[in-house]
Amino acid sequence: MKKVGLLHKTKFQILVILVLCIQLLGSLQIFPVTIVKGEELNGTVPEITITSPKTGDFSNETNLTISGMVENFSAGAPIILYDGTEKIGTTNEVIGNSWSIPVILTEGIHSISAKAEVEGNSISSNSIDITIDSTLPIIRFVKPNNGGYLNSRNIEGTTEPSSTVDICMDCTEDSEGQVVGTWMSVPADSSGKWTYQDSQLTEGSHTIYAKATDQAGNNGNHNKVTFTFDTLRPLVLPDIFPKQEMSQVPLNPTIKVKISDANGLDEEVIENSIILSHNGINDEGTISYNSTTKEITFTPAETLLPSTKYNVFISPLGLIDSAGNRAIPRFWSFATISLTSETHLNPHGSYGKNVNTCGNCHNTHQAKDPNLLSPTVAAGSSQKENLAVDSYCMACHDGTVAPLPENRLTAHTHNAAVNKEGKPSGSSCASCHNPHLDWSERNPNLSQDYIAYTHLPSNPVDPNKPTEKISSKEQLCESCHENDSAEKIANDDVEYRVFQYNKSSTAIGIYEDYDLCLRCHNGDFKQKYDKMADIASYYNNLTELLKKQYETVNGQSSFSMREITAAEKDFSRHIIKAMDGSPLAGHIPCAECHDTHGSNNIKILKGSLGHENVQSFTAGETDSKIVKVFIGADEHEFKILSDAKEQEFCLACHNGTTAIYGVTGQKYDSTLSEHKDYPNKACSYCHGRGESELERALSAAHAPKRGLVPTQ
Structure with missing residues (x-):
């Protein structure tokens, strides 16, 4: 019994010990037995990589060697290459x-990867994409075509995507067909398009060679095109009909213009080249073109209306040459004949047939004026007394019997009335027009005329007789020659002149082109009439005498063909050489900035400025400022544009896009330090010259100078 109890005690003790051991060891980690799997070896991860070629590489060889590296790799394990799912090497x-x-690969794109078995498990490399391309790249020209024209400096083409294109301009081929010259490289984009720009390309014929090297290193064969580089726009020559501002034009005219261009015109659009209109309505007609003479004619479908102003517009949409260059637009007007039943050329009536015609303007018995001009003013009329005779002009020139002067009914009109002697006259109209003249092509608007004669010394000497050149614009012949004036005027040595008011198709740019305006706006008149601006001094460097001297040496019409000199540019930045076929090679005409008879703008400034990219301009009374100027001891007030409005006026042309006579105005550069320092000043502050704001404003408007900040 005792043995059995002892045995039970012993078992119980063992059990207790085991429980204690479990409790003591329960919180300790029991490490599992480590098993090396296929993706690990010696506790590290095996890797396989492809090092050559790189993904995205191109090759022009089909036999390639694919290379790579392994890490933690079992010796003797085979490496297998795949192209997609196809086994290609081991x-x-x-x-x-x-x-x-x-490996041997075919043309095209391949996705290559390497695989291997390690410890019974499969591992794989990164996948690379490579392109096999052994085809030579082909170069193609998109612009220009062989034998065609190019009107820009960009030469465009296509080839394989992302290739390098080599260009050789105006090179030659040797006897073995090798191109001799200097090659320049340009890249093709991802679509294969390429562009080469040659800033030195000159007008005329050229040959360009091009070849491509693709990404695989294939060198393609060269291609070439021969083309004509032409950026010159078709020009409308000054010889037009009807002439600019011509009056008394027949009712069945044929509008004619002649074109200057080295190449032919696109005859598919020629029907849009001439647009005739009146009162805002386009007139129907037929257009014909002579390719030999390059003359375009417009024949109205219906008889024109009498006493009507017509406008002619030469549209660039209808004048396009073979190179795609559009013509520089031109615009002018003419007026039809007033009296269809008369054959005489005097629009104011045939004095020989009806002397009572004189009574339309002159009052023999009641007029107080020495010229028998009636000063009577109709009741309620706003007409000034000394301009009352203008009412007689406007009685017919109201658009019924005769054309209404353009802009005559605007807010601001040209109402100066000064006769040849510098005195107030009875008519503003007659200040510029001589109603007694017969019509002629030379003077279709009856502009005021004058005669001049160089008096020779008398023998014996007569102290009362002049010995210099006397002009009737300074002194009337009748002041000395009362009875024999007609005989004297008929002398061949007497010079007859018409005061000129030339515009785009006739102005050369010399002083005499604008002497109808300058006969009043000059220094002499400024002294006589304190408020008469001296504009003439801004135009007096180029004269008819200078033109004649130049053409005596250089040939007829050479003055218009010359380049503008540095001295001329220093005198006035508004001296330009026309690029649109006009003869202008001098001062810009008055009519480019001012409307002749009137405008809704102050200073009768035009509401539309420029020939291309035309800009609108408005300037009312609130856009002006008053400046005070001393003339002698007297102080006078003058009205000029405000600083902001003057800037707006100048920038209407100086914007880099608006052009006159084919010349684009230099763009205002807001980054210049002077423009930053004086952003709100008038342009005349730096580009005008003179002691007063008035003088600087006049100078900058008519003869601007290089910018110079005043010191005062």
Whole structure:
């Protein structure tokens, strides 16, 4: 019994010990037995990589060697290459962890990967995409075509995507067909398009060679095109009909323009080249084109209306040459004949047939004026007394019997009335027009005329007789020659002149082109009439005498063909050489900034500025400022544009896009230090010259200078 109890005690003790051991060891980690799986070896992860070629590589060889590296790799394990899912090569040789497998690939894109079995498990490399391309790249020209024209400096083409294109401009081929010259490279984009720009390309015929090297290193054969580089726009020559501002035009005219261009015109659009209109309505007609003479004619479908102003617009949409250059637009107007039943050329009536015509303007018995001009003003009329005779002009020139002067009914009109002697006259119209003249092509608008004669010294000397050139614009002949004036005027030595008011198709840019305006706006008149601006001094560097002297040496019409000199540019930045076929090679005409008869803008400034990219401009009374100027001992007030409005006026042309006579105005550069320092100043502050704001404003408007900040 005792033995049995002892045995039970012993078993109980063993059980207690085991429980205690379990409790003591329960919180300790029991490590499992480590088993090396296929993706591990010696506790590290095995890797296989492809090192050559790189993904995205191109090759022009079909026989390639694919190389790579292994890490923690079992010796003797085979490496297998796949192209997608297709097995293409294998190797058991791994030397210093490096391996390589030669393969043969076909043309195209391949996705290559390497695989191996390690410890019974499969591992795989990164996948690379490579392109096999042994085809030579083909170069194609998109612009220009062989034998065609190019009107920009960009030469465009296509080839294989992302290739390098080599260009050789105006090179030659030797006897073996090798191109001799200097090659320049340009890249093709991801679509294969490429562009080469040659800033030195000159007008005329050229040959360009091009070849491509693709991403695989294939060198393609060269291609070439021969083309004509032509950026010159078709020009409308000054010899037009009807002429600019011509009056008394027949009612069945043929509008004619002649084009100057080295190449032919696109005859498919020529029907849109001439647009005739009146009162905002386009007139129907037929257009014909003589490709030999390059003359375009427009024949109206219906007889024109009498005493009507017509506008002619030469549209660039209808004048396009073989190179795709559009013509520079031109615009002018003419007026049809007033009296269809008369054959005489005097629009104011045939004095020989009806002397009573004089009574339309002159009052023999009641006029107080020495010229028998009636000063009578109709009741309620706003007409100034000394301009009352204008009412007689407007009685017909109201659009019924004769055309209404353009812009005559606007807010601001040209109402100066000064006769040849510099005295107030009875008519503003007659200040510029001579109603007694007969119509002629030379003077279709009856502009004021004058005669001049160089008096020779008398023998014996008569102290009362002049010995210099006397002009009737300075002194009337009748002041000395009362009875024999007609005989004297008929002398061959008497010079007859018409005051000129030339515009785009006739202005050369010399002083005499604008002497109808400058006969009043000059220094002499400024002294006589304190408020008469001296504009003439801004135009007196280029004269008819200078033109004649130049053409005596250089030939007829050479003055218009000359380049503008540095001295001329220093005198006025508004001296330009026309690029649109006009003869202008001098001062910009007055009519480019001012409307002749009137405008809704102050200073009769035009509401539309420029010939291309035309800009609108408005300037009312609130856009002006008053400046005070001393003339002698007297202080006078003058009205000029405000600083902001003057800037707006100048920038209407100086914006880099608006052009006159084919010349684009230089763009205002806001980054210049002077423009930053004086952002709100008028342009005349730096570009005008003179002691007062008025003088600087006049200078900058008519003869601007290089920018110079005043010192005062």
